[in-house]
Amino acid sequence: MRHNGSYSASPRIGLIEWLPWLLGVAAFFYLPEYLSLGARILVYILYALSVDLVVGYAGIVTLGHSAFFGLGAYAAGILSAKVGVTDPMLQMLVAIASCALLGAATGALILRTRGLTLLMLTLAIAAILLEVANKATSITGGADGLSGITVAPIFGLFRFDLFGKTAYWMCLVVLFICWWITRRIIYSPFGASLVGIRENHVRMASIGSPVSMRLLTAYTLSAMLAGVAGALLTQTNQFVGLNVLSFESAGELLVMLILGGVGRIYGAFVGPIVYMIAQDQLAKQFPEYWSLGIGVLLVAIVLFARGGLLGIVDLVVAHAKRGKSAFAGKEAP
Amino acid sequence: MSVVLETRSLCKRFGALTVADHIDFQLQAGARHALIGPNGAGKTTFVNMLTGRLAPTSGRIFLGGEDVSTLSQRERVRRGLGRTFQINSLFRGLSVVDNVALAVAERRGMGGRLFRSASSYADVRDEAMALLASLGLAEDAQVNLANLAYGKQRLVEIAITLAMKPRVLLLDEPAAGVPSIETHRILDVLDALPAEIGILIIEHDMDLVFRFAKRITILVNGATLLEGTPEEIAADPRVREVYLGERHD
Ligand SMILES: Nc1ncnc2c1ncn2[C@@H]1O[C@H](COP(=O)(O)OP(=O)(O)OP(=O)(O)O)[C@@H](O)[C@H]1O
Ligand SMILES: [Mg+2]
Numbered sequence: 407m408r409h410n411g412s413y414s415a416s417p418r419i420g421l422i423e424w425l426p427w428l429l430g431v432a433a434f435f436y437l438p439e440y441l442s443l444g445a446r447i448l449v450y451i452l453y454a455l456s457v458d459l460v461v462g463y464a465g466i467v468t469l470g471h472s473a474f475f476g477l478g479a480y481a482a483g484i485l486s487a488k489v490g491v492t493d494p495m496l497q498m499l500v501a502i503a504s505c506a507l508l509g510a511a512t513g514a515l516i517l518r519t520r521g522l523t524l525l526m527l528t529l530a531i532a533a534i535l536l537e538v539a540n541k542a543t544s545i546t547g548g549a550d551g552l553s554g555i556t557v558a559p560i561f562g563l564f565r566f567d568l569f570g571k572t573a574y575w576m577c578l579v580v581l582f583i584c585w586w587i588t589r590r591i592i593y594s595p596f597g598a599s600l601v602g603i604r605e606n607h608v609r610m611a612s613i614g615s616p617v618s619m620r621l622l623t624a625y626t627l628s629a630m631l632a633g634v635a636g637a638l639l640t641q642t643n644q645f646v647g648l649n650v651l652s653f654e655s656a657g658e659l660l661v662m663l664i665l666g667g668v669g670r671i672y673g674a675f676v677g678p679i680v681y682m683i684a685q686d687q688l689a690k691q692f693p694e695y696w697s698l699g700i701g702v703l704l705v706a707i708v709l710f711a712r713g714g715l716l717g718i719v720d721l722v723v724a725h726a727k728r729g730k731s732a733f734a735g736k737e738a739p
Numbered sequence: 740m741s742v743v744l745e746t747r748s749l750c751k752r753f754g755a756l757t758v759a760d761h762i763d764f765q766l767q768a769g770a771r772h773a774l775i776g777p778n779g780a781g782k783t784t785f786v787n788m789l790t791g792r793l794a795p796t797s798g799r800i801f802l803g804g805e806d807v808s809t810l811s812q813r814e815r816v817r818r819g820l821g822r823t824f825q826i827n828s829l830f831r832g833l834s835v836v837d838n839v840a841l842a843v844a845e846r847r848g849m850g851g852r853l854f855r856s857a858s859s860y861a862d863v864r865d866e867a868m869a870l871l872a873s874l875g876l877a878e879d880a881q882v883n884l885a886n887l888a889y890g891k892q893r894l895v896e897i898a899i900t901l902a903m904k905p906r907v908l909l910l911d912e913p914a915a916g917v918p919s920i921e922t923h924r925i926l927d928v929l930d931a932l933p934a935e936i937g938i939l940i941i942e943h944d945m946d947l948v949f950r951f952a953k954r955i956t957i958l959v960n961g962a963t964l965l966e967g968t969p970e971e972i973a974a975d976p977r978v979r980e981v982y983l984g985e986r987h988d
């Protein structure tokens with residue numbers, strides 16, 4: 407089940423698309439001891455969703471989205487620890503605004519390039535941000551990370567508790583809102599044009615589409631989503647470390663997205679869920695096999711199942727349907 | 740008759756290779772004009788410069804009397820310039836109707852809208868469907884483009900361009916790769932195009948050229964060798980020499 411914006415696809419939310427939210431709510435009641443892992447997964451789903459919008463839909467290859475995830479995380483953290491703004495909504499807004507600025511400014515510079523050049527430029531921008539955060543210790547805490555972050559109750563009502571209940575709900579609600587917006591974008595004419603650009607940017611330009619502007623808009627929107635994810639991480643952990651900006655975490659996120667399936671919306675859900683639960687269960691028990699296992703899995707997916715886990719599900723469903731119609735076909739003369 | 744498209748002294752060099760050599764060219768309103776020439780003569784490069792995909796080394800391009808030499812592809816499209824590609828340049832992962840709808844949406848200036856769903860613009864889809872029907876592709880509308888027969892893909896190539904409602908249409912070998920027994924389908928489509936569209940067609944199939952074109956220009960090594968009516972071209976001995984590759988002595 408691919409979700410491509412198109413002039414012939416219905417944008418109605420299918421029954422199965424409510425499943426993740428049902429699971430999200432159920433997890434709160436039935437797995438209370440896993441709420442902090444759950445909140446982290448929700449954050450990474452949002453982060454993966456933002457990357458899916460640019461990589462999967464617009465076809466912009468980037469390894470540098472950690473710049474926006476990290477900027478969002480630090481914006482919220484610095485605002486609280488250094489400026490004393492503890493309102494979570496305000497922190498979120500500042501994180502979104504900073505990421506929009508950085509996304510628009512860097513996007514305008516780099517989106518004229520493609521392929522490997524673009525990949526290198528996105529990496530370079532993330533690397534610069536990491537170095538700035540590393541050096542500006544008085545503001546960011548440098549390698550020690552930024553602590554002393556306090557987050558006031560949401561709307562003055564919901565206090566962040568020790569068990570992470572509020573944090574979990576906050577992540578779930580924010581993810582829901584961002585998912586709904588992203589989904590609308592994907593099903594809009596704009597989203598359809600992004601897919602057109604991904605499929606054939608030469609042709610899109612020749613039918614008069616402002617290709618660079620569309621890409622810049624998508625990149626900026628995606629940067630804002632990544633910034634929301636970053637801010638959420640800060641607010642749930644009440645700590646920011648350099649790792650949010652690191653190349654490893656950007657790479658790890660891409661692994662999750664490829665695992666789930668790129669350009670499908672829900673690959674961004676399945677990937678982080680499977681990856682992070684597996685990591686939680688296996689990484690401690692089998693630290694030396696964990697990375698190897700992930701590596702082998704990734705190679706297998708890239709070689710045999712380009713659509714990721716959801717792609718495999720599609721294949722199975724298509725196979726089952728074909729079986730049925732072949733059966734029906736026998737009745738006809 | 741008025742000139743809708745004109746080049747003055749248009750030049751293009753790729754390093755030491757001159758692909759356009761001071762081309763002075765005029766396309767009349769409603770023209771049926773063919774541009775022919777041997778492989779590598781610079782025909783596709785000429786089209787790429789006209790549409791703004793390639794910047795000329797020197798020279799100027801006028802569209803409807805206006806100097807568009809430095810305008811973007813988008814600006815030229817908005818002024819009524821459309822083209823098809825010699826090698827299919829389509830949206831292979833999308834359905835046939837979506838291939839066309841993207842072009843309809845851009846022409847209507849709503850290709851960048853964010854708030855409503857694309858499929859709620861029924862008028863865009865209907866227009867794309869009507870266009871496909873007029874080309875005999877109604878039954879293929881929901882087919883994934885990559886699964887479409889090659890000859891039909893060539894028609895979709897034309898459909899996308901027609902969806903832009905161009906005043907000037909540049910067709911780069913529309914029948915390329917189509918078996919000769921099927922080229923009549925392409926020709927039927929071309930014959931049915933509105934008379935007011937100025938058409939420049941690049942084509943190697945001489946039957947098609949002589950049936951369709953009222954005027955022919957021959958390009959050799961980036962320079963115009965000859966221009967005239969089909970009768971004049973057919974009678975000129977130089978044509979056989981350079982274009983058909985026959986030595987005449
Ligand atoms: N981007 C480019 N860089 C360098 N050389 C190029 C480029 N594009 C085209 N050429 C060269 O310019 C010449 C003209 O190419 P062009 O495609 O315009 O020819 P054509 O007349 O369309 O030929 P055909 O009939 O085979 O389509 C060829 O020698 C080609 O190799
Ligand atoms: Mg050519």
